[in-house]
Amino acid sequence: MTEPVRFSLSDSGEVKCSLTLKRFYPPDIKIRWSAGESQTKIMDSQPAQSADGEIFDVTSVCTLPRPLCFPVYVTWEHQSVKEPPSIILNPSDLPWHPQIEELNSPDLKLNTESKIQVRISGYFPEDPTVEWCKMGMETDRFLAVDNNKYRTEISEHQRQSDNTYSCTASLLFTPTLPEDQRSEFICRVQHPCMEQYIERRIGPLQIT
Template identity: 70%
Template sequence: MTAAVAPQEIEPVRYSLSKSGEVRCTLTLKRFYPSDITITWHTEHQTELNSDGKLAKSADGETFDVTSVCTLPRSLCFPVYVTWEHQSARQPQRIVLKRSDLPWRPQIGDIHLSNIKLKAKSTLQVKISGYFPEAPTVEWYKKKMGTDRFVAVDINNYESVISEHQRPSDNTYSCTASLLFTPTLPEDQRSEFMCRVRHPSLEQPIERRIGPLQITEPEMMNQQETSDPKEVNCQEQGTGV
């Protein structure tokens, strides 16, 4: 083979995550000729990043494959560029890696109720998992009975809390988001709540909803004295994205 052949297959960049929080990026180019090829990884400001390359014969025995690996430091800001130069092309070819390309997007569980009592501190909780980096933004919204839209909760009456980030065995992050409030009537009767999560890996936020909450009227509590006169009936309904 004498004529130059451009890479016939460009595999999508693969990502893996280390315990120390570094992202390992792997690019494979297949079936090009001749073997001389230069691959560089660099930042938006043209700072070159350390990388390793491995050249091998293709399955056809005539062309070549190369795999380039670059480990991104935790402090690195996106975008990242991977560029290759080969005599088959007049201009360098490149791929742009954005933060939203990272595969570790948050997953959000169902919203759970705990300790729901009238005029007592109550909690809505939701588990968020599988994300990297550790930068989710959690927003809580409420839709009152008789209204048709969710509005941000009043920070004077509702407290949003995020637990410390945990690291499961896959080296991603997880946390629990909570909304603390004191249910009152009629303010919270049949209200619906929504948790909205934003993250650099997401192009659009993800959501979970719960409600409408059914809070027992005070005069109905006398009928419950045999069990717990202070307990408030709360039903979980309609969770969904």
């Protein structure tokens, strides 16, 4: 019986993968970890085993090298199976998905530089991408913001007590009329751990 691969983050920022195989016999088993399309070997493991009568369990722990390289393959060989079973791990299998708070903005004043911000936390590795989109009175759909008017920033990634990261994404601009009156903005965040982006929305905004 195979348990799902478990992941943990060390204090040094290393990803550890743990695979547990249960209830097999005889005890001889070989577990191999490899990474990348070329399946470069990370380690061969013949880990400690615990016996329960005539049945054996085994846990293999692998530390992934940095920079992270996917897919990661774990394969085991045992005389009870003809073809070595394997599990393929992709970035989306990592459990540290970004958590995104609601967008916030102070009062927006005409011809005064303003910002819309959002806090992003709980992610690893430290490489989220952020896209800002706007829907104004002149259009009925969201379009990427004009880089000539809107400036985007992402603060330095701050390491948290659980070894994940947090940052603040900002959209800076000087509101003008009528372009920004009652406009709406979306912040879209993508991360290697996620197959789909997540987004937050604010508006319609009032320019004073």
